[in-house]
Amino acid sequence: MKMKKINILLLILTCGVCLSASCFGQQQNQPKPEATEVWEPEPKVVTPGDGTKPPSDAIVLFDGKDFSNWVSAKDGSAPKWTLKDGAMVVERGTGDIVTKQTFGDFQLHIEWRTPDKVEGEGQGRGNSGIFLQERYEVQVLDSYQNRTYSNGQAGSLYKQSIPLVNACRKPGEWQTYDIIYTAPRFRWNGSLESPARVTVIHNGVLIQNNTVIHGTTEYIGTPKNIAHGKGGIRLQDHGNPVSYRNIWIREL
Missing domain, CATH: 2.60.120.560 (Exo-inulinase; domain 1)
Structure with missing residues (x-):
């Protein structure tokens, strides 16, 4: 009975290690936030109008x-x-x-x-x-x-x-x-x-x-x-x- 408990414990530990490795692998394969960042083209700067003054590109x-x-x-x-x-x-x-x-x-x-x-x-x-x-x-x-x-x-x-x-x-x-x-x-x-x-x-x-x-x-x-x-x-x-x-x- 004692040996059976030890085997069950080893199985649980093995599964935990495998699961952790799997999760770590998945995390490693996740794309980085930078992968979806777009830097070009950069929108030109337009000064908004103020009161009756129009925008700078109008x-x-x-x-x-x-x-x-x-x-x-x-x-x-x-x-x-x-x-x-x-x-x-x-x-x-x-x-x-x-x-x-x-x-x-x-x-x-x-x-x-x-x-x-x-x-x-x-x-x-x-x-x-x-x-x-x-x-x-x-x-x-x-x-x-x-x-x-x-x-x-x-x-x-x-x-x-x-x-x-x-x-x-x-x-x-x-x-x-x-x-x-x-x-x-x-x-x-x-x-x-x-x-x-x-x-x-x-x-x-x-x-x-x-x-x-x-x-x-x-x-x-x-x-x-x-x-x-x-x-x-x-x-x-x-x-x-x-x-x-x-x-x-x-x-x-």
């Missing part, structure tokens, strides 16, 4: 001083909109304006204000628009206690996508859009490979979340997908004295 499209980065969308002449108190104001009947520079994927910051004097209703109240690549409209409208069709209110992709919420401030108050845009891709034969997508943050509130843009903005009919390259940022004259300021863009 292209300033409008700083309140002049229209040097803009032309008439109709004929390429100097814009006929008004400059007032550091903002550009739509001058009714003068037409849309567009940036001289064109863009593909980008991050756009733009501030806008509808008139403090409320006139009209629905689509006739503080109406304008921001056209990405001159084709795809993010609607600008006084949608504060102003009911209209949902895919035409402020923050909609006009006649396409309803905003997640209505984050409008009161008429006469400055509002912000921060827009992240991925341009569509087209194949060699002009067919659509991947649609445009857009994220819109309105006054700090997410209202379009990586939303698919189905094609061009059309007032009547369905969107169209016609192959194109880079395009400008176009601001719409819809007959209402909407103001814009502090416009900057980052190419992505």
